[in-house]
Amino acid sequence: PIYNDYFFNESAYDYHDGGYVPLEKYDSPTVPLNIPEILKPDKETDTDVWLTVHAQPGETQIVPGPKTKTWGYNQSLLGKTIVFKSGKTYHVTLKNTLPELTTFHWHGLDVPGPFIDGGCHAPVYPGEAKEITFKVEQPASTTWLHVHPCPLTGWDVWHGLAAMAYVKDEHEACLPIPHNYGVDDIPVVLQDRRFHEDNQWDYDGDYDPDGTAGPTAMLNGTVNPEFDVTTQKLRVRFLDGSNRREWRLHLSDDLVMTQIASDGGLLPEPVQMTKFMITCAERAEFILDFKDYKPGDKVSLYSDDMPILTFNIKEFAKDDTEIPEHLADTSYPDPEPNAHVHQVVMSGTDEEVMLNGKKFGMMRIDDRQELGKSEYWDITNTNDCCGGMLHPYHMHGGSFQIVSRNGEAPYPNELGYKDTVSVNPGETVRIKMKFNYEGVFMYHCHIIEHEDGGMMAQMQVWTKEEPEKKYNLMAMDTL
Ligand code: C2O
């Protein structure tokens, strides 16, 4: 089948919010889509890789006129793309030359918490550098790096601290799908901003407790981007890197998009659709096939009714390869029959947001799960169907599998590994989660202002050897 449905409850879409900021066309010429360079390792052996990730302030020419003051990783805005090879051990130097403390959160990487995971308990102070070491052992996937100091994540991400981090493995490398970075395999980080006087950003002025948004689409830090298509098939890796916005994507002529991967890697089978909605922090990989177009044609990518990226079709060689019908095995162990079922209740909007009736407490452990055991988590959104919103629920510490939505089957493109799932108002999403590393991990709504506003909690993954292990957790006011 070819789906032409955004699946979620339309009554909860962001455009029904009182504070919704519609996308507007920014009056500036079309420019090539930025493709960030791949971050070069400092050193590499057969088994180990050394990298430096540098959080730095800078200035970026985004729109004509004055440059915008921005922050980024190894560049002035967003970041170089980090590529991890599954099976290798990484020694990452986290360097901070920003004027304030920062953290480096590996969203979607399967690593121990809380210090390597890089949430709010892992500050790197201005002028400091700190080395972390971890082994990457997970399937090929599109993960990302972002800043995570509670409760300043919203401000910091808005200023640019977000980068793509790919995981590669041999299975994915052997599939007949595009792999040529920047040519037929491109990242697209979807964000929105408002440019104020002198092209500066004003997060505090634009702040909305239900999620800060701006009218100008910015893709990979590019406003009004175009991309030259030089191959028949193009793989696009989307990340919703915006603080709040939902992107309802579709192409001119309702061109079919074939989804091959979600947050945690390849889907079991490709899923074809003409409409796709991505919510905060989710990733999705698609293959677009331009076989029916000829040089000189243009194809637009839209979000709702706003064109946000133009594909310029160039000469390309005919490509008859077929996307395999089976992409990956994605079995997830079932919990034991009487295993505990965790409850997560996301409630409220604006300043009233809470998780399980509480605001986030950095020193409080809200839940516990044993290392290596699979358990169900029931994630409920108690917002009212009318006037409520979708809350994209995210869990640190690994990937989960979606079991059901209000007892019904998940959406057809939700059968792969996920780390973020949007929950409709009045809905309970059941997920199966197994942690492969110990530590303290956060879980929260990924509308960043909701997470900063307290719709967040943390859990401890405990081990038989040391069930009550104490971690050196930071208090909120130490930031
Ligand atoms: Cu994208 Cu707490 O994470």
Ligand code: CU
């Ligand atoms: Cu995360």
Ligand code: CU
């Ligand atoms: Cu939320």
